[in-house]
Amino acid sequence: MDEGLALRCEGLCAGWGETQVVSGVDLRLPAGEVLVVLGRNGVGKSTLLSCIMGRAARHAGTLEVAGRSVVGLAPFARARLGVGYVPQEREIFPSLSVRENLLVAARPQPGGWTLEQVLELFPRLGERLRNGGNQLSGGEQQMLAMGRALMGNPRLLLLDEPMEGLAPVIVEMLVGVLRRLRAQAGLSILLVEQHIGLALEFSDRVVVLDRGQVAYDNQDGLVPPDRARIEALAGVSGEG
Ligand SMILES: Nc1ncnc2c1ncn2[C@@H]1O[C@H](COP(=O)(O)OP(=O)(O)O)[C@@H](O)[C@H]1O
Numbered sequence: 241m242d243e244g245l246a247l248r249c250e251g252l253c254a255g256w257g258e259t260q261v262v263s264g265v266d267l268r269l270p271a272g273e274v275l276v277v278l279g280r281n282g283v284g285k286s287t288l289l290s291c292i293m294g295r296a297a298r299h300a301g302t303l304e305v306a307g308r309s310v311v312g313l314a315p316f317a318r319a320r321l322g323v324g325y326v327p328q329e330r331e332i333f334p335s336l337s338v339r340e341n342l343l344v345a346a347r348p349q350p351g352g353w354t355l356e357q358v359l360e361l362f363p364r365l366g367e368r369l370r371n372g373g374n375q376l377s378g379g380e381q382q383m384l385a386m387g388r389a390l391m392g393n394p395r396l397l398l399l400d401e402p403m404e405g406l407a408p409v410i411v412e413m414l415v416g417v418l419r420r421l422r423a424q425a426g427l428s429i430l431l432v433e434q435h436i437g438l439a440l441e442f443s444d445r446v447v448v449l450d451r452g453q454v455a456y457d458n459q460d461g462l463v464p465p466d467r468a469r470i471e472a473l474a475g476v477s478g479e480g
């Protein structure tokens with residue numbers, strides 16, 4: 241047990257029902273740091289995050305959040321322990337307004353995120369408070385999914401490809417938001433990203449998954465990321 245680690249898993253095997261997708265993954269994320277997980281489509285990145293949140297099944301291995309095993313805990317109990325999750329599909333409630341989407345996840349904490357602060361981070365959401373979740377652009381949905389996660393005042397934030405499919409101007413804005421979040425004291429971030437350049441800008445702690453296994457890591461950031469190696473394992477064709 242190590243309370244200095246926001247997240248630790250060893251030999252983690254996970255999947256859907258009986259099907260195993262993630263096989264023997266070790267991760268260590270110190271509190272307050274960012275870890276990026278790279279990998280091609282279908283290698284199990286989302287399954288890994290989903291298992292940390294308590295959705296995908298854990299088949300074997302340890303899984304600890306802030307030094308405490310979360311094995312067997314339901315997703316809401318993990319949220320209560322400070323795990324925030326922005327799923328790849330965003331999962332906005334379509335029939336709720338933007339405001340309701342934000343408040344439904346609120347878990348107020350002394351000194352924590354408030355609705356006002358989330359709207360200051362995402363001014364666009366402030367202009368859309370009364371709109372339904374089903375009336376938002378992709379970029380607005382992503383902002384809402386991130387804002388909703390922050391309303392839960394996470395200590396460990398799981399972000400699954402937050403920039404995917406968004407216009408460059410929105411990506412740029414979200415990069416700014418991620419920079420601010422990275423600077424937030426005590427917040428640890430596990431970022432799944434397919435853009436290698438973007439990922440390496442955010443952290444020097446890199447893990448590349450391939451077919452459910454760690455195919456490369458740079459030893460908790462002790463050695464500089466080997467860009468050529470990472471590109472060979474995780475490169476999307478056509479990406480520079
Ligand atoms: N919710 C789900 N239910 C069942 N199978 C899933 C689910 N999500 C992903 N999978 C399966 O798990 C495998 C890995 O997918 P995924 O974890 O989404 O990879 P990645 O995020 O790296 O693209 C795929 O075979 C996919 O079909």
Ligand SMILES: [Mg+2]
Pocket residue numbers: 285286287328400
């Ligand atoms: Mg995915």
